[in-house]
Amino acid sequence: MVEKVKISRLQFSLLVMMFTIGSSILIIPSGLAKDAKQDAWIAVLVGVVVGIVLVALYIALGKRYRSMNLAEYSEVILGKWLGKTVSMLYFAFFFLLSALVLRNLGDFLNTYQLTKTPIIATHILFLLLVTFAVHLGLEVFARSSELFFPWAVVLSILLFFFLSPQIEFKNLQPIMEGGVQPIVRASITIIGSPFLELVVFLLIFPSINQIHGWKTGFFSGYLMGAISLFMTTISAILVLGADITATQMFPSYEVAKKVNVADTFQRLEAIAAFIWFLTIFIKLTICFYASAICLSQALNLKDYRVVILPLAMIMIILSIIAYPNTAYYLTFVSTTWPPLALLFGLFLPLLLLIISIFKKRLAK
Template structure:
């Protein structure tokens, strides 16, 4: 299958929408539950910590040269070992996240937005669109992102800037009341979700051609999404207070529902739902794209597109059983950062170190 090229701008926009995705609704609750009113400090620390990981991801991107990330893993760890590692990675990380995000989508829409609609039709409609655009290729995804990105930014501005008149700065006080430990723990959670998931962007290095351009897209996306998370966290807590934010499932959505200016400037929760639906679409697209690309290499397929429908149908079934209820989901959130850290941080370190060793070994062999 011919590699489809994307511009740096298109890649950055896709990465931004990917990062917003699930975190847009869930992150304020997760951060406020740990860091309380200091959650905004956790956002700043997490963004700073992520930029310490960027050189690691960029070093791997440079090692790839013109090789795909999947083929590079096979090159480093051998055909059998590489396929086993790649298969475990794909199933245990991007494909599992694909299933989890599908469940997030159905839970939000059936509990907060369209409560009388069954989950299955919602998931089937979303998956149909995701399958179609992933089948069309990365270049098509990049062009659609350019169209919808500015709509997302406009909806975000309308929704959250409108919260400013209701904000109470006292809800952010006192600063560091509980010390640095909760702030750092919350920052670690945000570093893992969503920022360590950026290692999946390594699968798109061939679509952007150069590691330098890829790094530029990653840095831009982190700065923009981080600024949005910071504004969203500050406004959500200052409007609702940390106690409310940490005890409701979707505080970002609930905060926008409180907007009412002059009895006509209101009902902005619909805009937030549309915004989130768009970002989830691009989040699912990247997960499915990475999953089919990786499994195609494992299975020796030249064209990964035949895997799109089978993988999505399996995900549809798994999404309904991945956790039984909200309590199970909350328990999973406590464990997830440590699970995800292996794939987002430790595995890239391993790949980078093995890559350096292989290059050094090849250089010595050529000299001899």
């Protein structure tokens, strides 16, 4: 079920960029530094190269069914019942991802900002805003990305500029001390989240109103997001060092605390938090929107909005029980999530593309 709205190529590109940054900007540097240590920035570059291949795969699949989304052409390629099964599987994947992103936000706020506020209250307040955005539709939160983008860019540039006196290039040495294996192992983390999660945009392709250039929009949005992740990771290593980065749950926030320019500009972590709220809002909104679209397609509903409120209520509970503590979450992200993301972000889209090609050749 394609929503009857249209967004511009620029809006699509900004959605891709902010989704790629999402909550990953909070947690990715820590996971990479645990495996690759001071070579975490190299792991990001390896992941970015693989991510380009993934984006090319999604473009190739979306191009074949320009007027349909992932849930719709799954039924065309695999048949009605197998297609609906795939839609339900993607619904579960995107819904679980939504709950995890919401929990990341709740953990961050409860750790640094709202330490005495129950985490469920934080989740409810933020999800109310996300639910409202999803109800208004794709066109509305796509326009929101245009509004947020200048703020995110300007504040990010200011933050990196003020951090420059704290940079220690010796923190990058020795390069490749542990060899290639730790770098490859770390790159799997960033490939699993967020690059494999970009499959979600197969549900938004049909809503782009510019037929020509949407491929460029996808690539440009992806590269801008990847550059942001690279800059965040290398900044954490340069300022904090690999050991401290690896032990922090949210190292990029700790980096923002290090800002000190002539004892005048200090502790600019509020700026960093504001940027993250914007990107997390966009990512959570897209994931929630995608899960509602997949479920409504599988159930043959005319309007996805009828499932928004029930899903929001379920998500509140799921976000609380998704992982009981930080140690469990770190284990889940490093061991369970990459193969799960690989199934939905690579194997299923690749299978759909191959079957589609064979069916077209057989038809000829």
